[in-house]
Every structure is written in structure tokens, then in C-alpha cells.
Amino acid sequence: MGYSVKFQTEEKYKSISYGSNSIYNSACGPASLCNALQVLGIADISIPTMCQLAVSCGARVDGGTVMTTLLQSAAPKYHFTYRTTSKNAELLAHLNAGGVAILHNGSAYKLFSNSGHFVMAAAASGQTITVLDSYWYSGKYTASSIRRNYVSVVEKGVVKTSLTQCGKATIDRSPSYYLISREVISDTKNTEKDVEDMTESDVRKIIAAEAEAQAKKAVSNWATDAWNAAVSAGVLDGTAPQGNLTREQFTVVLRRLGLVGGSDTPSGWAADAWTAATDAGVLDGTNPHGIVTREMLAQVAFALGLLDVVQVDGGTMESHKSTE
Known part of the structure; x- marks a missing residue:
């Protein structure tokens, strides 16, 4: 700094x-x-x-x-x-x-x-x-x-x-x-008028100051072993253990852990299920470690015949659990 x-x-x-x-x-x-x-x-x-x-x-x-x-x-x-x-x-x-x-x-x-x-x-x-x-x-x-x-x-x-x-x-x-x-502002001081009088700049300063103070803190005792292991493995860089993590930083961590992207081979425990799903045409056989969205899950359920899809007025879709 x-x-x-x-x-x-x-x-x-x-x-x-x-x-x-x-x-x-x-x-x-x-x-x-x-x-x-x-x-x-x-x-x-x-x-x-x-x-x-x-x-x-x-x-x-x-x-x-x-x-x-x-x-x-x-x-x-x-x-x-x-x-x-x-x-x-x-x-x-x-x-x-x-x-x-x-x-x-x-x-x-x-x-x-x-x-x-x-x-x-x-x-x-x-x-x-x-x-x-x-x-x-x-x-x-x-x-x-x-x-x-x-x-x-x-x-x-x-x-x-x-x-x-x-x-x-x-x-x-x-x-x-x-x-x-x-100074730690107590709830009794945070009256409605105090909040109303705060500008966006005031709020941003408070948030930034609190984030900076939090980032300076050392790793907590309960997290020391996990933190050291993550740093040693190169998953984390060893700085600001109590700092905030953005979504983009989180995705980098997931990639370093091999949980998203970077591999065309499914994990051993999932190999048989992956092969069966691919052979059946339920999955396309790519990116076995990728994240599944809700719409992708719906498509899989439909491909497996678990859903009936009915066209309704206005062009929207209603999904019902199959009774077959």
C-alpha cells in the first residue's frame, strides 16, 4: 500500500x-x-x-x-x-x-x-x-x-x-x-434523517473504508489451515484473507480448482453417467466441468421425457410434470 x-x-x-x-x-x-x-x-x-x-x-x-x-x-x-x-x-x-x-x-x-x-x-x-x-x-x-x-x-x-x-x-x-x-456509528445515531442526508459519495466512502479495514485483517484462526493450503496450491495469492471476493475473482478460483472449464474429461466418479448421457443424446459431450444454467437443466429434463411442454395463449410455455 x-x-x-x-x-x-x-x-x-x-x-x-x-x-x-x-x-x-x-x-x-x-x-x-x-x-x-x-x-x-x-x-x-x-x-x-x-x-x-x-x-x-x-x-x-x-x-x-x-x-x-x-x-x-x-x-x-x-x-x-x-x-x-x-x-x-x-x-x-x-x-x-x-x-x-x-x-x-x-x-x-x-x-x-x-x-x-x-x-x-x-x-x-x-x-x-x-x-x-x-x-x-x-x-x-x-x-x-x-x-x-x-x-x-x-x-x-x-x-x-x-x-x-x-x-x-x-x-x-x-x-x-x-x-x-x-468511529463505530451505533444504530441509535442512524436516524432516518441521518440516512436521508447522506449523499451517494458519503455511502461509497463508508463502504470503501469498511472494505479496506476488513481487507487488512489477518486470517482467522478457524480458517488458517485451509487458507495456507489454498495459498500453497496457488489457488489464492495470499493477500487480504478477509477481503471481499468479486464474482470474477470467484470464477478464477473455480477455474484454478478445475471446477469450471479447462478439461474435456469428466471426473472419475461421474465417468459412467457422463458416457451414458452423451450416448443417449441428452448431453452433447463437451465441457463436463462447465456450469449448468436453469434453462439447460430444463432442456435436459425435456430431452429425458420428464416434462410435457404445452403452447398457451400469448406464445408463452407452461411446463408440467409428466404423468406417464
């Missing part, structure tokens, strides 16, 4: 204030929240706009941003939920469930910065965490042995590191992680 990272280190932000400093130097908190909301598909908010909110709600203080205060103000405004934790296992479970997280890098273990710094965890694959860093400059992740050894750069603003390294980077911050999710 490609990410469109919002950077506080754009040249223009050097001259835009954020409290007593500039966005360029101090807005990692608001920038990380902007990136979180964008990845979740909730809203595309500019960094200056989020900084204004941080200042107005009192989250901007000397030395940085009080993330809890900013989240308390932003959550009802942008319709998301959040909770905090310092446990790596909870961070990983949250990311696997389709959420994102803001990580609070400390000064004890200088992985993402040499001092306090907020970054955003966008996804997890196994024990590997994809992180978006708004404070970007050339050579940042080759500047120390820790970063060279434990961080890999995917592209500008996007790096990968291990869950263990995330824990080390945030060990002197409490909480270490701010877990952010899309």
Missing part, C-alpha cells in the same frame, strides 16, 4: 508558527494525527489546520504537544475513537484489526528522533511495523547505528521496523501508544 505522507518539514512551514515555535520544528504531534486520519480514510486535514486546533484546545505547550488533549478535542470533531496503552501486544492487535497508532518516541532510545517525537504506525505484517514519520530529512535513518541496523526506509516518510524496536523507542514515555480507530 502506498502512503501520501504529510510532512511538517516542508520549507513553507519554517515561517508558520505553532505556539512559540514553528510547524517545521515542533508540529510532529498534529502532523502524526493528520497522517493517522488520512490512512484511516476519515479526513484529509492540513497540518496548519490541526495545529490551530491544538492551540485552541490547549494541547500546545512549551516543548511540544499534549497528545491526549489534542485527541480529546479532535475525536468528536473528526469522528474517531482512541485509547492508550504501553503494551506491544495491544499495539500489534490493534494494527492487525485495521486501526492505526501514534507512537511517542522518547529520548532514552533514539530510534525515530534524538528527543521526544511523535510518529504514526500505519500497519503491521507479522512483527514488522510500517511507520510514517512527518519529520523527514535526507540521511535521517542512516545517522546512527541503531537506525541503520533496525530501520529500513521504504520511501520518503515511510519506514519499517520491528515491534520490539517500537517498544524500545517508547519505553520512557507513558503512554507509549495512542490507538486510533474509525
Whole structure:
């Protein structure tokens, strides 16, 4: 998945204030929240706009941003939920469930910065965490042995590191992680007027966001063996185990399983019946694994003498079970 990272280190932000400093130097908190909301598909908010909110709600203080205060103000405004934790296992479970997280890098273990710094965890694959860093400059992740050894750069603003390294980077911050999710709208909020006011675009966005979140989820425990077998056999490609399957994708799966098309030979268990039906002229002898439509089934039943077909007024046909 490609990410469109919002950077506080754009040249223009050097001259835009954020409290007593500039966005360029101090807005990692608001920038990380902007990136979180964008990845979740909730809203595309500019960094200056989020900084204004941080200042107005009192989250901007000397030395940085009080993330809890900013989240308390932003959550009802942008319709998301959040909770905090310092446990790596909870961070990983949250990311696997389709959420994102803001990580609070400390000064004890200088992985993402040499001092306090907020970054955003966008996804997890196994024990590997994809992180978006708004404070970007050339050579940042080759500047120390820790970063060279434990961080890999995917592209500008996007790096990968291990869950263990995330824990080390945030060990002197409490909480270490701010877990952010899309707001779940309860039935009591879905009033008739709410629905009437929704545009087609609103509905499409909701459906797309839910599908994207579902596709990020790992394979369920009950389906693990079957999933691994299907991937090993080349029936499935191993991605998005809980994602939706379109009809055309389903037909590809059926073909890979040999259930439709691709073979002129009937299965062993059906060989005698297939030969008998072909010899009797009930079937034409082609495509034994093809799908039978309802009209084809009706034609077979008629060929076997199981139906009487009577012409009725208006040119339509009535079918009756034979009494012979």
C-alpha cells in the first residue's frame, strides 16, 4: 500500500508558527494525527489546520504537544475513537484489526528522533511495523547505528521496523501508544434523517473504508489451515484473507480448482453417467466441468421425457410434470 505522507518539514512551514515555535520544528504531534486520519480514510486535514486546533484546545505547550488533549478535542470533531496503552501486544492487535497508532518516541532510545517525537504506525505484517514519520530529512535513518541496523526506509516518510524496536523507542514515555480507530456509528445515531442526508459519495466512502479495514485483517484462526493450503496450491495469492471476493475473482478460483472449464474429461466418479448421457443424446459431450444454467437443466429434463411442454395463449410455455 502506498502512503501520501504529510510532512511538517516542508520549507513553507519554517515561517508558520505553532505556539512559540514553528510547524517545521515542533508540529510532529498534529502532523502524526493528520497522517493517522488520512490512512484511516476519515479526513484529509492540513497540518496548519490541526495545529490551530491544538492551540485552541490547549494541547500546545512549551516543548511540544499534549497528545491526549489534542485527541480529546479532535475525536468528536473528526469522528474517531482512541485509547492508550504501553503494551506491544495491544499495539500489534490493534494494527492487525485495521486501526492505526501514534507512537511517542522518547529520548532514552533514539530510534525515530534524538528527543521526544511523535510518529504514526500505519500497519503491521507479522512483527514488522510500517511507520510514517512527518519529520523527514535526507540521511535521517542512516545517522546512527541503531537506525541503520533496525530501520529500513521504504520511501520518503515511510519506514519499517520491528515491534520490539517500537517498544524500545517508547519505553520512557507513558503512554507509549495512542490507538486510533474509525468511529463505530451505533444504530441509535442512524436516524432516518441521518440516512436521508447522506449523499451517494458519503455511502461509497463508508463502504470503501469498511472494505479496506476488513481487507487488512489477518486470517482467522478457524480458517488458517485451509487458507495456507489454498495459498500453497496457488489457488489464492495470499493477500487480504478477509477481503471481499468479486464474482470474477470467484470464477478464477473455480477455474484454478478445475471446477469450471479447462478439461474435456469428466471426473472419475461421474465417468459412467457422463458416457451414458452423451450416448443417449441428452448431453452433447463437451465441457463436463462447465456450469449448468436453469434453462439447460430444463432442456435436459425435456430431452429425458420428464416434462410435457404445452403452447398457451400469448406464445408463452407452461411446463408440467409428466404423468406417464
